[in-house]
Amino acid sequence: MKKVAIVLTLLIIIIAVFGCNHIYAAENIIDEKNESQLIEIKENEAKSLEEYKQKYGSDAYGLTAYILNLIRIYSIPLCFLGIAISAMYQYVIGIRKLDNQEKGLVAMVSFITILVICQILPLAFAIVVKFGRG
DSSP, X not given: OHHHHHHXXXXXXXXXXXHHHHHHHHHHOOOHHHHHHHHHXXXXXXXXXXXXXXXXXXXXXXXXXXXXXXXXXXXXXXXXXXXXXXXXXXXXXXXXXXXXXXXXXXXXHHHHHHHHHHHHHHHHHHHXXXXXXX
């Protein structure tokens, strides 16, 4: 048993050493096409942020609206993924284990609530800032 544990540990260390070197080498290779695409994405995002700042008339409000918009966009796939996983817990795994069925239902309700909040929050912010500020 000890021999197997030692061999497995050495194997993991060897894989980790060679794997890290390979990843480091892959990170250093960035050709001009990728670099120009990254610069273009950065410029587009900076322009979008400036548009939000001009639209709301303040740096703080513009930055907040920009961040809320990003949260709104990225919450959709993440919450759908969470809903799918919790549905598997509720309907597939929960058939055999009832405690997992309850966990799946709680997680599904939580993800749906998060999704609704993330979709409504930018709208509520826009209404409060536009009409509440005077």
